[in-house]
Amino acid sequence: MVDRVPTRGAAAGDRHSASDAAQLESLGYRSDFRRDMSLWANFSLGFTYLSPVVGIYTLFGFALATAGPAMVWSLLIVGVGQLLVALVFGEVVSQYPLAGGVYPWARRLWGRRWAWLTGWVYMIALLVTIASVAYGSGPYVSMLFGLEPSTGTTIACALLVLLVATAINLGGTRALGIAAIIGFSTEILGALAVGGWLLLTERHHGLGVLLDGAGTGSGGSYLGAFLAAGLIGIFQYYGFEACGDVAEEVPNPGKRIPKAMRMTIYVGGFAATFVCLSLVLAVPDFGAVISGADTDPVSTVLSTAFGPLGSKVVLLVVLVSFLSCALSLQAAASRLIYSYARDRMLPASRLFSRFSARLHVPPYALVVATVVPALVVLASRISEDATERIVSFAVLGIYLGFQMVVLAALRARLKGWTPAGQFTLGRWGLPVNALALVYGVAAIVNMAWPRSPDAPWYDNYLTLLSGCLVVGAGLIVMITARPYGRSQAPAGDAVPERTK
Template identity: 35%
Template sequence: MAESPEDTGLAQFGYKQELKRTLGIFHTFAAGISYISILTGTFQLFYLGMAQGGPAYWWSWPMVFVGQLMVALCFAELAGTYPVAGSVYNWTKRLSNPHVAWLAGWMMLIASITTIAAVALAYQQTLPQISAAFQVVGTGGDPTDSATNAVVLGAVLILFTTLVNAFGVKLMARINSAGVLVELIAAVLLIIVLAANITRGPEVVTETHGTGAGHSLGYLGAFLTASLASAYVMYGYDTAASLGEESLNPRKNAPKAILRALIASFVLGGLILLFALMAAKDINAPELTTTGLQFILLDVLGPTLGTIFLWAVVVAITVCVLAVQTASIRMAFAMARDNNLPAAGLLARVSPRFGTPVAPAVITGLIAVGILVVNVGQPQIFAVITSIAIIMIYIAYLMVTVPMLLARLRGRWQPAGFSLGRWGIPVNVLAILWGTGMTLNLLWPRQEIYNPSEPFHWYLRWGAVLFVGGVAVIGFACYWFVLRHKTGVRAENAAEESS
């Protein structure tokens, strides 16, 4: 059977076409926007922004967007030039050296698996608000019970997404696209309904609620902490590129999908946050710093309409976990076919029946559930797991943008499919500055993020630094002493040489 031009294009990277090309432009757009998932992120983390920075934390939303847009523009160039699975890993491999590429891929893989667990925890923020029946552990009044219940609900969700991902990309794409359509419609309707119920003007976003008191940097210190609520949401747009080997015309469609997903998320998410602040009946209500947007919805819209929108949030959380796991599966597959992971033969095998790597689906699901189980009964689970995941993703992104800038300066960068032209260098520099600054902001051992309640221990405050450092050092040691001696495209996955 003759190969299509897209199949032949993959051979230039040394791989044969094993994954099925079935995804159109909406499917790739949906993958990116469901990973970002505005309804998931805003509803899961609004309470954090309000608690740490008051309504003025809203300004972190456009700040994070501008920074992430610089990164996304760089990624759009890369997606058009290298339409290969395992985006960050394969991009770095071609921009830098195999060692840097392995570490970037490893950090992104562990971050994605951790993100599966982090996003699955969002069920706890929403389902018990819909019905007390979803609080299967305790009554929800005790933080420890809530944390344990979050693990139970999250594990059920991960089991579902693992089965969907194992049964093939077509099923995943259909569910994901339908879920994204529901999310987008719900987001637009929510903006309209909240706008119809505003009780104050947009000047609410200048109120700090005295959150700067006690910070050595005043409100700037509070704002930097609160900005994590926005930083935790706007990432993962590279998922559209991770599906490059399963997409139709990826050189053209993937760059557009990346940028459209980020821009749409910024506009819709920003308006939801703004109108929610303007519509809240009592902007000083303590529930805004604990329950968050869920409280505003039920309080402003009433139980019936509010519950309908909360069900839309549940749909958004579901497809978000689905997309995150899809990205982690493609990363594991991409690294394994280069013999860069343990059990590479198993992880790099594509099921002839389902046309998808089944083993990575099962293994990423089991590890994500394991992360949840380890944290049973830990009330601080939400912020800590989310922080660890996003820190490693920001580091992985830097391991792409820095080598990319070096390639530009050396005249070795020739983009295909999408080009920034003369804006390439300034955008790339801004992407690096943004990534470095936000990584330091995320890693900062704040008590209010990593150890907000008793017992207070130094290793809890420094938990993110210790975990991320441990993942990097231990992982790279395994690579250096074992895996690097086996690195190379596996014969089973290599492109056939033309006769």
């Protein structure tokens, strides 16, 4: 990996500002965003989107019940796989530091049609993920304030989280960066404090249990159970791409964003693994979790270890994590919608590409990133199953969007593209790109694999069906309405002209 080190000092900062504008203009754009986001703020944005606390606390009980304490190894396996993807993204964003992330990357690597479909899949996935994170915060709000848990309470709490996140995002890049740093600091300190305390005071097992499946699996095989529990890792390791979604708000993005992406994987992965490890060793009875007698081992462990008052503090940290995660997701979604509309690739593009000179954000794109998730949350009032069916696409859609870019990068590389940003993998680029694609396809298959033979077929294939529905709808819109045909922005220029 090669990071070319820029000159330091005030003069260097001026040169970076001029070179950033010049690079953006050479790519066909002039940006209205303010480059107020530091390296640490950019990293914090990716970290809070990845959110180890949200990811682990949400799926810990499921993973432990499915594969026992050995499920913790899935975090390391998925972490390595997603690092490969982050390295590919780092090369692309270094050469094409454009707002919106996967959409403009796919556009420059392949072309308008591929970019439109990539953006569609990723946009739907982001909007649904915002809803799932906001909805997931509801039970913790109820526990913190002693509210009676109900669908209505959860909906109200979710809508409140969305409104607070929107208010912060309307503060502009600087407010977003400050909020991301506060969220990162709170979450990492909380994760280390909670994990450390559990290891010191509530450790019931030795490290040997990490090689124990605790009797899970079927037919004498543990692999199926481990792959199913691996969803905790798959759900955990995304968010690093948000560092690139705000590329036009970061000084010297060609160097800083690839670094922030790698930092997100390293620090986020460590924090997630540490939290998961401490929880595993603190669970007193694996059998109770596996049998279903203890359906919420996280709450059981925290209430035992910290008591009523300490649990409230931990819950407050968890809520900050949920809010920070929703905030980062909203920022990523609004930049994607703005980038899409700026290239005239959406209906009402003129509206969604509007930029507020006072707020320094695209306000109407941000409204979409608030209203659509709110509607998904409100759908649970009609039917919780309806919300589950909508949300089931969330993680699969993120991974599909990722792999559409990874595939586009591999295709462009094989057709002659040589990454030309400040960050490159050199001769390792092709094998890393190929391995990232293999990993990503395997993760998608694992997510979509049917694992409930006793359930109705449509429930057993719910994730796959939701993915096919979103992709199919996107293809129908693309073929019939031809939204890409209105765009004259550059596309497919990563591949040298002579090889096209």
